Amino acid sequence: IDKMVKDAEANAAADKQRREAVDAKNHADALVHSTEKALAEHGSKVAETERRAIEDAVSDLKEALKGDDAEAIKAKTNTLAQASMKLG
Template sequence: ASGGLSEAEIQKMVKDAEANAADDKKRREVVEAKNQGESLVHSTEKSLKDYGDKVSAADKGAIETALEALRTALTGEDVEAIQARTNELMQASMK
């Protein structure tokens, strides 16, 4: 008995490894987007608490709306939605 793997078994292992690599990459992208978004939520909440009285009501409302949209996006796994809401909150916070 040779005990070696057949060509078909080797090909299946290669395909499985490639599929797992793609899944790992997507998972990493989700985690990175969530980490960035959660960090921005935290820093924005702190800034609003510390400096909220120095921000106009309109700007504060826009920030709070963007903050809530990002919180909602962070409950999912959609990287593009999380990144878009993160960018919207950054834009609202810079005014």
């Protein structure tokens, strides 16, 4: 029983990291989807340089989503969130 408790405690940190990575990916996917939709609807109302910056942020986040680095995904998500605020 002690061994099982120790194993559970040891796996708790890994489980937490996996959960954070999944949560980060889900949040990022939702932001990519909503930003792409907003760009399609309102992209023509935004300056070309701002639109390009948003598109680059979407592309960077999609690339980060191919991996499992939760911190990179969170950073790219924040970058896209800041850039997409210009869409209104």
